[in-house]
Amino acid sequence: MASFRVLRTKYASLLQQFAASAKDLEVLTSVSTERNSPAKTLYVLDSSFNPPTCAHLRIASTALLERLDPSSRLLLLLATQNADKATKPAPFEDRLAMMELFAHDLRTHLANTKANMASSEPTEEMKNIPSIDIGVTKKPYFVDKAAEIEACDFYPTPLEQVHLTGYDTLIRILNPKYYPPEHNLKPLIPLFSQHRLRVTLRPSDEWGSKEEQREFVDSIARGDMEKNGVRREWAQRITLVEGRAPGAPSVSSTKARQATQSAIEDLDWLVPENVRQFVLCEKPYSEDAKI
Numbered sequence: 001m002a003s004f005r006v007l008r009t010k011y012a013s014l015l016q017q018f019a020a021s022a023k024d025l026e027v028l029t030s031v032s033t034e035r036n037s038p039a040k041t042l043y044v045l046d047s048s049f050n051p052p053t054c055a056h057l058r059i060a061s062t063a064l065l066e067r068l069d070p071s072s073r074l075l076l077l078l079a080t081q082n083a084d085k086a087t088k089p090a091p092f093e094d095r096l097a098m099m100e101l102f103a104h105d106l107r108t109h110l111a112n113t114k115a116n117m118a119s120s121e122p123t124e125e126m127k128n129i130p131s132i133d134i135g136v137t138k139k140p141y142f143v144d145k146a147a148e149i150e151a152c153d154f155y156p157t158p159l160e161q162v163h164l165t166g167y168d169t170l171i172r173i174l175n176p177k178y179y180p181p182e183h184n185l186k187p188l189i190p191l192f193s194q195h196r197l198r199v200t201l202r203p204s205d206e207w208g209s210k211e212e213q214r215e216f217v218d219s220i221a222r223g224d225m226e227k228n229g230v231r232r233e234w235a236q237r238i239t240l241v242e243g244r245a246p247g248a249p250s251v252s253s254t255k256a257r258q259a260t261q262s263a264i265e266d267l268d269w270l271v272p273e274n275v276r277q278f279v280l281c282e283k284p285y286s287e288d289a290k291i
């Protein structure tokens, strides 16, 4: 694996080229297995990766473990323009460096899990772990990201995309405020007719309990929300999955950034190992930064 400095320099230069190009989405690197077969399913984890966390690892690994087959790939997609959040530290080249490190953490986790299940060796299992792409996009909305991936020469067609999101993001995808000028949900029709959302429950005071989150998707399936433009058949394209274990603390990038300033030991359970090393050595969330 390249050193942290080398990674950061590589991504600073790739980012400059991407920013200056007319492209809206580009795959910058792949962490891959030699045995590659053409992708049929592309899992997409779109995130600010600020930093990548153990929640991102769980979301991606549980999805890939459902069907660990070489025709699956995972795209870790960094959105340089966020629908809601203002730009904060860390710089994008640091986040991309952490995404590549996260890809190695994730592949190791998948190989170890498979080896435990099959009583085999992780090195043997590693050969069958799906490839992980590191990409960048200027598009903040999922409908546009999906269309950019479809148009991207890097991937074969047809290709089903499974977007991995948390419940909070599902609600935001279904909010008409993001779709000017008409502010209705018609722009979502192509996304839901061709692709899927795998949504991790994320209970909180703001977004409700697990039961409330499940009831929301049930209400889509019943057609209760058709008056708001949410079509009942979209529910078949939304899979809700469990998140953290009962009683386990909640994990977020915000908590990881805060831990760098107040409880460094919490990084042990907030971020995967290679990301932790990067955060400790490179200090992308310095004390005076507004995190």
Ligand SMILES: Nc1ncnc2c1ncn2[C@@H]1O[C@H](COP(=O)(O)OP(=O)(O)OP(=O)(O)O)[C@@H](O)[C@H]1O
Binding pocket: 046, 047, 048, 049, 050, 055, 056, 059, 164, 165, 166, 167, 168, 169, 200, 201, 202, 243, 250, 251, 252, 253, 254, 255
């Ligand atoms: N703990 C979690 N449970 C469920 N979904 C999560 C969790 N953490 C992140 N996600 C989902 O992963 C995607 C990317 O998340 P994002 O990078 O915004 O993480 P975050 O922890 O919410 O960030 P921040 O704390 O900086 O606001 C979003 O769809 C989000 O809902």
Ligand SMILES: NC(=O)c1ccc[n+]([C@@H]2O[C@H](COP(=O)(O)O)[C@@H](O)[C@H]2O)c1
Binding pocket: 046, 047, 048, 079, 081, 082, 083, 084, 085, 139, 140, 141, 142, 143, 169, 172, 173, 174, 175, 178
């Ligand atoms: N309507 C939409 O497609 C929509 C709404 C809100 C956020 N997003 C995107 O979701 C991703 C995750 O967002 P947060 O980092 O705010 O959790 C970002 O890429 C953001 O731009 C998309």
